[in-house]
Amino acid sequence: MTLSTVQFRFALVLTSLSFVLAGCGPKADAKAPAAPPPHVVVTAVAQRDQPVYREWIGTTQGDVNADIRPKVEGYLLRRVYQEGSYVQRGQLLFEIDTRQAQAQLQQAQANLEQARANLEKSQHDVERYEPLAAQKALSQQEVDNARSSRSAARATVGALQAAVAQAQLNVSWTRVTSPINGIAGLASQQVGDLVGPQTVLTTVSTVDPIRVAYQVGEQDYLQFQNDPAMRNAELELVLADGSVFPHKGHIALSGRDVDIKTGTITTIGLFPNPGNVLRPGQYAKVRAVTGIRRAAILVPQRAVNELQGIEQVGVVGSDDVVTVRTVTVGERVGSDWIISEGLQPGDRVIIEGFARVKSGAKVVPQDAATVAVTTAK
Numbered sequence: 001m002t003l004s005t006v007q008f009r010f011a012l013v014l015t016s017l018s019f020v021l022a023g024c025g026p027k028a029d030a031k032a033p034a035a036p037p038p039h040v041v042v043t044a045v046a047q048r049d050q051p052v053y054r055e056w057i058g059t060t061q062g063d064v065n066a067d068i069r070p071k072v073e074g075y076l077l078r079r080v081y082q083e084g085s086y087v088q089r090g091q092l093l094f095e096i097d098t099r100q101a102q103a104q105l106q107q108a109q110a111n112l113e114q115a116r117a118n119l120e121k122s123q124h125d126v127e128r129y130e131p132l133a134a135q136k137a138l139s140q141q142e143v144d145n146a147r148s149s150r151s152a153a154r155a156t157v158g159a160l161q162a163a164v165a166q167a168q169l170n171v172s173w174t175r176v177t178s179p180i181n182g183i184a185g186l187a188s189q190q191v192g193d194l195v196g197p198q199t200v201l202t203t204v205s206t207v208d209p210i211r212v213a214y215q216v217g218e219q220d221y222l223q224f225q226n227d228p229a230m231r232n233a234e235l236e237l238v239l240a241d242g243s244v245f246p247h248k249g250h251i252a253l254s255g256r257d258v259d260i261k262t263g264t265i266t267t268i269g270l271f272p273n274p275g276n277v278l279r280p281g282q283y284a285k286v287r288a289v290t291g292i293r294r295a296a297i298l299v300p301q302r303a304v305n306e307l308q309g310i311e312q313v314g315v316v317g318s319d320d321v322v323t324v325r326t327v328t329v330g331e332r333v334g335s336d337w338i339i340s341e342g343l344q345p346g347d348r349v350i351i352e353g354f355a356r357v358k359s360g361a362k363v364v365p366q367d368a369a370t371v372a373v374t375t376a377k
């Protein structure tokens with residue numbers, strides 16, 4: 001058998017095998033099954049009269065904050081108050097070693113006694129010299145000198161009486177008391193430390209009412225000034241855990257100037273704080289109602305999807321077909337957005353699954369309330 005004959009038969013086998021394999025494959029005219037419509041979660045658009053809030057980030061402060069400093073120098077002997085507790089005006093907070101102040105008091109009293117003795121002697125000299133001068137038995141110069149000595153002795157007694165009073169004050173100041181009613185902070189000095197007038201021992205703050213400092217933009221500030229309703233609006237306080245403080249406050253004052261770096265002005269709100277629940281330094285959000293939007297359209301925030309600065313919402317029609325609409329977003333209210341344009345009452349918007357659909361697509365909608373109940377079970 002020649003080489004050409006072998007090659008011919010091998011080619012014939014390969015051709016036959018190709019036809020067989022082609023016959024086993026899928027038919028050209030067969031179609032792949034269509035993908036089922038995606039499931040999405042929808043909720044109905046809400047419409048109601050909605051109060052419009054504005055919020056600002058703030059920090060609580062004491063209405064009055066008194067730094068407690070000793071008026072005399074000495075070693076700290078005792079801390080009397082309980083840190084973080086409520087203290088009364090005049091309540092003892094700290095005691096300082098009194099020995100130095102007592103020694104100064106004793107020295108001042110001794111000096112005063114000596115001056116009084118000198119004054120008494122000067123008074124006797126004047127009383128003795130004046131009759132002798134009247135009888136010409138003593139010169140008038142000696143009488144004048146005695147009177148001058150008496151006046152100087154009186155002045156010395158007065159000065160030393162003041163020194164004794166000051167020394168007595170120094171002794172009393174070794175007992176450091178609170179000048180106001182309020183919450184006493186942690187002690188910054190320990191027993192045994194040498195303290196003086198420049199030492200801050202602790203701080204006492206009045207917290208009922210409590211102040212909340214927050215930054216207001218220049219435009220908001222101007223609106224407050226031009227609109228009495230906004231200026232006199234009640235303030236709400238939202239705490240760090242999301243709870244709303246039960247007592248409402250009011251705007252007390254605004255700062256002197258606008259910060260040129262941030263364009264804001266510091267504003268102070270005052271809130272009743274019975275029981276001293278709030279303490280200085282807490283994070284808080286100040287909220288005020290600045291208007292009411294009548295028949296406002298609201299949707300959950302997660303229904304609004306931003307694409308290159310454009311807000312879009314997926315709306316599911318009665319035929320379960322999606323229409324992607326561009327909307328105009330207004331104010332945020334809690335977890336909702338107010339929609340100014342683009343939606344109508346009764347529309348169903350997608351809150352889960354928007355990324356899986358496009359305009360004109362068929363979907364299987366599930367109501368958000370039904371999904372929530374099923375999940376809870």
